[in-house]
Amino acid sequence: MAIFGDAFATAFSLLFGGDRQLFGIVALSLQVSLAATLIAAAIGLPIGAALALARFPGRQTIVVILNALMGLPPVVVGLVVYLLLSRAGPLGSLGLLFTPGAMVVAQTVLIAPILAALARQTLEDAWAEHCDQLRSLGASLMQSAATLLWDTRYALVTVVLAGFGRAAAEVGAVIIVGGNIAGVTRTMTTAIALETSKGDLGLALALGIVLLSVVLAVNAAASWLKSMSVRRYG
Amino acid sequence: MASILPLQLSHVRLAIGTTIVAEDFTLALAAGDPTIVVGANGSGKSTLLRLCHGLAIPTGGTIAWARDPKGQQAMVFQRPSMLRRSALANVAYGLKLRGMPREMRTAIARDRLCRVGLEAIADRPARVLSGGEQARVALARAWALDPQILFLDEPTASLDPAATRALEDILRAMADEGTKIVMTTHNLGQARRLGADIVFLHRGRVLEHAPVERFFRSPGTPEAAAYLAGELPW
Numbered sequence: 001m002a003i004f005g006d007a008f009a010t011a012f013s014l015l016f017g018g019d020r021q022l023f024g025i026v027a028l029s030l031q032v033s034l035a036a037t038l039i040a041a042a043i044g045l046p047i048g049a050a051l052a053l054a055r056f057p058g059r060q061t062i063v064v065i066l067n068a069l070m071g072l073p074p075v076v077v078g079l080v081v082y083l084l085l086s087r088a089g090p091l092g093s094l095g096l097l098f099t100p101g102a103m104v105v106a107q108t109v110l111i112a113p114i115l116a117a118l119a120r121q122t123l124e125d126a127w128a129e130h131c132d133q134l135r136s137l138g139a140s141l142m143q144s145a146a147t148l149l150w151d152t153r154y155a156l157v158t159v160v161l162a163g164f165g166r167a168a169a170e171v172g173a174v175i176i177v178g179g180n181i182a183g184v185t186r187t188m189t190t191a192i193a194l195e196t197s198k199g200d201l202g203l204a205l206a207l208g209i210v211l212l213s214v215v216l217a218v219n220a221a222a223s224w225l226k227s228m229s230v231r232r233y234g
Numbered sequence: 235m236a237s238i239l240p241l242q243l244s245h246v247r248l249a250i251g252t253t254i255v256a257e258d259f260t261l262a263l264a265a266g267d268p269t270i271v272v273g274a275n276g277s278g279k280s281t282l283l284r285l286c287h288g289l290a291i292p293t294g295g296t297i298a299w300a301r302d303p304k305g306q307q308a309m310v311f312q313r314p315s316m317l318r319r320s321a322l323a324n325v326a327y328g329l330k331l332r333g334m335p336r337e338m339r340t341a342i343a344r345d346r347l348c349r350v351g352l353e354a355i356a357d358r359p360a361r362v363l364s365g366g367e368q369a370r371v372a373l374a375r376a377w378a379l380d381p382q383i384l385f386l387d388e389p390t391a392s393l394d395p396a397a398t399r400a401l402e403d404i405l406r407a408m409a410d411e412g413t414k415i416v417m418t419t420h421n422l423g424q425a426r427r428l429g430a431d432i433v434f435l436h437r438g439r440v441l442e443h444a445p446v447e448r449f450f451r452s453p454g455t456p457e458a459a460a461y462l463a464g465e466l467p468w
Contacts, residue, residue: 132289133315137328137379138305147327151318233318234361 007205014206021183026210029187032100032174033167036107040167041160044112048119049145052127063120069113074106078176081106085177098179103187106173111163118159126152154229161222165215188214238303238382239265239414246285247294255281257438259295263383267430268405268415270446272422274461277435279418283309283385286416305332308381312388314372316360321367322347324360325375339378346374350404366397373404377413384408386417390424402428422462426450434458 014022051063083089085097085105096102126148134144149156171189178185180194188211195204241263248256256278263269263286271279284290285297287309308328317324322343329339347356350370355363360371369389376384386405390398398421405428409415419425425432425446432449434442436457442449453459 130315130317132284132309132311135289136287136309136311137331137375139331143331147317153318229318232362233359 003201003205006202008209010202011206011209014203015210022207022210024183025186025188025191025207026214028100028185029168029189029211030214032103032187033107033164035104036111036167037160037164039104039108040112040115040163043108044115044163045119045149045156045160046145047112047116049123049149051116051120052123053141053145053148063117066113066117066120070117072110072113074110074170074172075176076172077110078106078173081109081173081177097177098181098185100178100185102177103174103185106177107167107170110170110173111167114166115159115163118162119156122152122155122159123148154226154233157225158222161218165218168218169211169215236301237265238299238301238306239263240300241286241303241383242298243286243295244298245295246292246297248281248285248290249293254438256285256292259285259438259440261433261440261443263414263416265382265412265414268409268417268428269431269433270425270429271416271418271433271435272420272425272461273435276437278438279435280312280387281438282433282435282440283387283416283418287385303383305379306382307385308376308379308383309385310369310372310376310387310389312391314368314375316363316368316371318359318361320357321352321360321363321371321374322356324371325378328375328379342378343374346377347371349377349407350374351400366393366400369393369397369401370404373401377404377408381413383414383416386415388418388420390419390421398424422450434461436461 051059051066081102082097084091085094085102086092087097096105123145127144130144130148130151134147139147169189171193174185174187175190175193178187178190180186180190186194188207192204192207192211195201195207243259243261246256246259247254259278259282261282271282273279281290285292287307288303289309317327319327322340325346326339326343329342334342344353344356347353350373352367352370352374355367360368363371373389390401393401402424405415405417415428417428429446431443431445433440434444434449434453434455434457436455441455442453442458444454449458450462453462
């Protein structure tokens, strides 16, 4: 178990020793996952709102599929995006494969269903509570959706952060479409996979500690935001 | 402004699945003093209001207004739903939906909050207010729309006597200004205090519609007599 002690020492010295390479990896990870989270939120939240408020044939089927997509395996997403972006693929002309852009696309595909499904649940509960009142006041479905998106903003921040956590922690998709190229597409998770296979377990574990810290900080922020909003707005 | 009243319901039926919640509502509501709707639980009081207000679509019969009631009616629900914003913003919300400029709607909302005695808590978040305060915010929110007819579904069901009195005073003021009040209640004392005429429902039917004095002195049906004998008199 000495390896854990060594790993913490390594992690500590890497973090506070100002290791440029490490910061490059951490920064790229955060950039890619943040961009994917923003795009996925822009796509997923409106879809969640539409599914929560609108009633149409086939809605229940879509909800079931969407819930199932929350468990989408990252490697499968990586493979599909790889095929789409590869030179011979339909989107090959974009030249995105093995760039951070491809990683953003893959993570967006991975977490957009999660954001949509969780947002749908949140908004459906809010709609059940406010439906009569909003209709009584003459709100259109679009106005109601906008109102409820704003009204559940704190719960939705938690939803979005859950998506971010998932994106930042996955390795299967980014390693396939990014290729783990040092200095270009190497993220925390792909670096951990690489260092582990090279046998540098200390460095891998150190990176793992950094990753865990980021995820922990994100979750702490989410829970703080939530409790603050409950205190303030009920 | 041309009146949307009288409102005429002819043999209105509502079935939800195989459950018949309204058997035969035939009723005329004219402009003027408050109409109070009474009847046992499950007799269809809330359903009657929801049908009149347009929240439920009848499966049979007709609901006819003198002219298009769009934007001319409002409803206060038994459990008012408050958005996660200030009391003032909740009251102004209905006007915002109608595209009224911010200054104008804020001024109106502030005036209505004053008139329900809540000017002091205008900027507090609505969801953390007490039940009595929320009931008054709900009334102010409906009042802000300046409806020709206001439906209220047991607005005082969960209020203490002081809050109930306060609400009744507000309703009387609104009635004096020409708003038609249509309210359900289990509180027969309140029905006497506020009502000019009583609508008695029994198992999804309008069994009686009579001036308040006559209804309490000599109910015209055995069902109404049994109801009056069974209800507590305050």
